[in-house]
Amino acid sequence: SASHQRVEVGGAAPYRIDIAPGLLDDGARLAAHLRGRHALVVSDSQVAPLYAQRVRAALAAVRPDARLALHVFDAGEASKTLANFSGVIDALAALGATRDACIYALGGGVVGDLAGFAAACWMRGIDCVQLPTTLLAMVDSSVGGKTAVDIAQGKNLVGAFHPPRAVIADTASLRTLPPRELRAGFAEVIKYGAIVDAPFLDWLEAHADGLLAGDDALLAEAIARSCRHKAAITERDPFEHGERALLNFGHTFGHAIETEQGYGGLNHGEAVAVGMVLAARLSTALGLADAADGARLRGLLRRFELPTGLPAGLDPAALVARMRLDKKAQGSGLRFVLWDGAGKARVVADVDEAAVRAVLQD
Ligand code: NAD
Ligand code: ZN
Numbered sequence: 001s002a003s004h005q006r007v008e009v010g011g012a013a014p015y016r017i018d019i020a021p022g023l024l025d026d027g028a029r030l031a032a033h034l035r036g037r038h039a040l041v042v043s044d045s046q047v048a049p050l051y052a053q054r055v056r057a058a059l060a061a062v063r064p065d066a067r068l069a070l071h072v073f074d075a076g077e078a079s080k081t082l083a084n085f086s087g088v089i090d091a092l093a094a095l096g097a098t099r100d101a102c103i104y105a106l107g108g109g110v111v112g113d114l115a116g117f118a119a120a121c122w123m124r125g126i127d128c129v130q131l132p133t134t135l136l137a138m139v140d141s142s143v144g145g146k147t148a149v150d151i152a153q154g155k156n157l158v159g160a161f162h163p164p165r166a167v168i169a170d171t172a173s174l175r176t177l178p179p180r181e182l183r184a185g186f187a188e189v190i191k192y193g194a195i196v197d198a199p200f201l202d203w204l205e206a207h208a209d210g211l212l213a214g215d216d217a218l219l220a221e222a223i224a225r226s227c228r229h230k231a232a233i234t235e236r237d238p239f240e241h242g243e244r245a246l247l248n249f250g251h252t253f254g255h256a257i258e259t260e261q262g263y264g265g266l267n268h269g270e271a272v273a274v275g276m277v278l279a280a281r282l283s284t285a286l287g288l289a290d291a292a293d294g295a296r297l298r299g300l301l302r303r304f305e306l307p308t309g310l311p312a313g314l315d316p317a318a319l320v321a322r323m324r325l326d327k328k329a330q331g332s333g334l335r336f337v338l339w340d341g342a343g344k345a346r347v348v349a350d351v352d353e354a355a356v357r358a359v360l361q362d
Pocket of ligand 2: 140188251268272
């Protein structure tokens with residue numbers, strides 16, 4: 001049906017992404033990836049009460065022989081720690097998980113990253129099925145094979161490349177997602193249009209109301225199109241030596257805003273929305289793109305109720321200092337993903353700091 005979309009991801013370890021309402025109850029689909037007898041569902045304190053029992057029951061119905069366990073940690077980015085990674089490892093050990101065990105990562109990007117990293121490490125790598133329940137996880141974190149935890153020195157500093165065995169995205173689960181989290185996910189969706197798919201921006205503009213209202217067929221289409229872009233880019237550049245950097249459009253500014261504001265400020269998607277507007281403005285200041293492209297992008301972000309201006313009280317000099325420290329800013333100068341207009345992004349090194357400051361002060 002129109003609300004069931006599939007994306008095939010190629011590369012060294014190919015897998016499939018299925019997107020449709022109701023998939024968390026599809027025991028046969030979930031169990032198809034359980035090669036052995038041990039299954040560990042990993043989730044957080046927010047998502048587990050909503051969905052974990054359904055996933056367990058669906059699996060158990062098809063695989064009554066399986067040893068199923070549920071491991072839950074506190075919801076939130078603060079939980080993406082080595083301590084909670086150890087907790088997942090302990091749960092696998094307690095289950096007696098063998099090398100044919102499977103982890104089902106049920107939740108947003110925090111669960112996906114942490115559980116995926118545990119799957120990468122247990123017995124040097126077991127299967128992980130991603131069951132993303134946030135829009136961001138469906139279009140971004142569950143695809144591409146990056147897993148990680150945070151340490152005091154920074155986010156995602158400890159991790160591994162470990163592609164999932166499958167991604168199963170139940171669009172109906174987005175109905176319980178806080179609206180602010182849903183909108184934040186759309187910032188990443190819009191990002192794909194901005195960097196490689198200008199017609200997608202028109203499509204998003206035309207369907208904004210239905211998407212924000214949670215129309216399953218529209219959501220499935222937007223998620224599939226986003227996943228196709230992420231999959232294509234990561235297939236061509238799995239270890240982030242080149243093209244994959246384009247996925248960071250809006251993120252150099254965004255990360256600086258996030259870290260400078262600290263907890264309680266803009267969330268990731270919101271910061272990326274502002275960051276994309278700034279990246280577009282910087283592109284125009286450097287003579288790469290027309291101001292009209294930036295204005296259209298800003299209009300689309302507003303349509304999805306995302307912020308497009310720098311939050312009050314942020315010091316441009318402090319933001320520039322943060323960007324200099326960004327781990328993705330290799331070499332000496334500031335490095336940005338800029339664009340030549342909708343759908344045409346590129347990496348630009350050694351960007352003039354004065355131009356960046358001017359854009360921030362605008
Ligand atoms: P998240 O996992 O913290 O989820 C956001 C909040 O929504 C949490 O409180 C969660 O409990 C709750 N939630 C999740 N699904 C829900 C549902 N269906 N109903 C109700 N509540 C629900 O955050 P996120 O935005 O999904 O992911 C952010 C993380 O993803 C970050 O740690 C980031 O580093 C990571 N990430 C990884 C990659 C990658 O390539 N691996 C890419 C982008 C982001
Ligand atoms: Zn992002």
